[in-house]
Amino acid sequence: MEMGWRWDFAIEILPKMAVATFNTILAAGVGYAIALVVGLFFLLGQRTPSKIINWINREIVEFIRSTPLLIQLFFVYFVLPQFGITLSAWVCGMITIGLHFGTYLSEVYRGALEGVSKTQWEACRALNFSTLYTYRRIVLPQAFPIAIPGMGNYLVGIFKDTPLLSTIGVAELFHAATAVGGYNYRYLEPYTIVGVIFLTLSIPAAMWVRKLEKDVNKAQGKIKK
Amino acid sequence: MTYFEFLNEHGVTLLLGTVTTVKVLVCSMILYVVISMIFGLMRLSKNLFIQGIATVYIEFFRGTSLLVQLFWAYYVLPFFGISLEAFTAGVVALGLNFGAYGAEIVRAGILAVPRGQWEAAHALNFTPSKRIKRIIIPQIFPIILPPAANLTVELLKATALVALVTVVDLTFEAKQINSITWLSAQCFGTALLIYYIMARFALVPFLRWLEVLAARKVGKEKI
Numbered sequence: 001m002e003m004g005w006r007w008d009f010a011i012e013i014l015p016k017m018a019v020a021t022f023n024t025i026l027a028a029g030v031g032y033a034i035a036l037v038v039g040l041f042f043l044l045g046q047r048t049p050s051k052i053i054n055w056i057n058r059e060i061v062e063f064i065r066s067t068p069l070l071i072q073l074f075f076v077y078f079v080l081p082q083f084g085i086t087l088s089a090w091v092c093g094m095i096t097i098g099l100h101f102g103t104y105l106s107e108v109y110r111g112a113l114e115g116v117s118k119t120q121w122e123a124c125r126a127l128n129f130s131t132l133y134t135y136r137r138i139v140l141p142q143a144f145p146i147a148i149p150g151m152g153n154y155l156v157g158i159f160k161d162t163p164l165l166s167t168i169g170v171a172e173l174f175h176a177a178t179a180v181g182g183y184n185y186r187y188l189e190p191y192t193i194v195g196v197i198f199l200t201l202s203i204p205a206a207m208w209v210r211k212l213e214k215d216v217n218k219a220q221g222k223i224k225k
Numbered sequence: 226m227t228y229f230e231f232l233n234e235h236g237v238t239l240l241l242g243t244v245t246t247v248k249v250l251v252c253s254m255i256l257y258v259v260i261s262m263i264f265g266l267m268r269l270s271k272n273l274f275i276q277g278i279a280t281v282y283i284e285f286f287r288g289t290s291l292l293v294q295l296f297w298a299y300y301v302l303p304f305f306g307i308s309l310e311a312f313t314a315g316v317v318a319l320g321l322n323f324g325a326y327g328a329e330i331v332r333a334g335i336l337a338v339p340r341g342q343w344e345a346a347h348a349l350n351f352t353p354s355k356r357i358k359r360i361i362i363p364q365i366f367p368i369i370l371p372p373a374a375n376l377t378v379e380l381l382k383a384t385a386l387v388a389l390v391t392v393v394d395l396t397f398e399a400k401q402i403n404s405i406t407w408l409s410a411q412c413f414g415t416a417l418l419i420y421y422i423m424a425r426f427a428l429v430p431f432l433r434w435l436e437v438l439a440a441r442k443v444g445k446e447k448i
Contacts, residue, residue: 078403163293167389181300187301188304191301199285202288
């Protein structure tokens with residue numbers, strides 16, 4: 001077996017990797033969309049007046065947050081069929097990623113809502129706005145910019161955790177690399193290409209998030225002045 | 226098979242796996258703390274070359290997926306004549322990956338130390354190394370420990386990945402038992418519980434204790 005880097009092999013497998021990259025991006029996008037919605041539900045559970053629901057919600061969030069995504073994936077993938085629910089690897093993966101990162105996003109939402117000054121609420125009370133109107137027109141427009149950097153960070157985070165999906169057989173980038181590597185007994189090129197693809201996608205994304213963060217800070221500074 | 230029978234039969238195996246997980250956690254924790262300190266300081270260096278190395282390292286390890294790094298360390302490094310044991314490869318990959326995140330925390334912590342402290346140390350004619358070692362570093366701990374605690378819990382969760390490069394840890398054992406018995410709910414459920422207990426009732430209290438200790442050291446009682 002040749003030891004060094006082989007360009008011909010790298011170029012040969014490149015089309016396959018490109019297709020799989022599309023799957024990775026798709027998985028990250030769908031998982032993120034689910035996580036955004038799940039995060040809203042956890043936020044609701046946190047903000048309902050009922051103390052019991054608050055407590056249950058917090059415990060669930062704590063549990064999901066302090067256990068590994070990998071085992072959660074296995075759990076959903078292997079246990080649900082025993083209860084007669086057979087889902088494809090894709091669906092299992094998306095549900096698990098959505099749940100896992102939903103707990104993180106609920107924290108981002110919470111922080112953003114708490115970042116809106118209390119006096120805004122009081123002013124709305126004084127103006128006799130309804131709660132819904134206050135949220136829609138006053139609080140959310142101010143909370144959203146605060147949440148943007150955190151939300152962006154978790155998009156990048158989900159993207160970097162998608163390789164875990166390969167363990168339950170989702171045909172994303174890492175899965176393709178492992179398959180190609182196993183078939184040809186050469187792991188150097190496939191895994192290196194995966195690394196390069198991840199770098200070229202996530203560094204610009206991270207830079208974009210950092211820029212957003214700066215813009216948000218600047219915009220808020222203007223409001224304060 | 227009741228859950229009790231399951232525990233009776235496989236509990237010891239899972240516990241042995243847990244011991245390995247703890248070993249991986251402790252080793253990679255030490256490695257990542259050391260790396261974060263070194264690269265966090267390098268990142269603040271005035272020397273552009275040193276700063277560049279640190280930036281490239283941090284961006285590289287934060288930009289790629291941990292799983293990719295792990296597989297690279299285990300399956301690709303042998304191509305270059307470096308064969309690491311699974312355990313070593315796992316610890317090194319975890320340490321390098323989390324070290325990159327930790328370095329950013331250390332950098333932010335150093336920048337958060339009030340300017341007056343730097344100036345006072347300067348005025349008292351401390352050498353630069355003494356300034357960092359005796360004045361700045363002791364003060365960054367109360368600042369960096371809360372985010373570092375979060376990162377360390379993430380590290381515990383990430384140790385599960387070493388199972389994929391054949392380290393026989395808790396996740397590996399759970400997977401193994403699952404493939405023999407197909408009692409998925411029991412074995413993965415138990416594994417989840419063990420990780421949860423480790424995080425919530427051992428690691429987090431330990432890190433909180435460190436936070437209190439660090440706050441007391443600089444004379445700020447934690448409320």
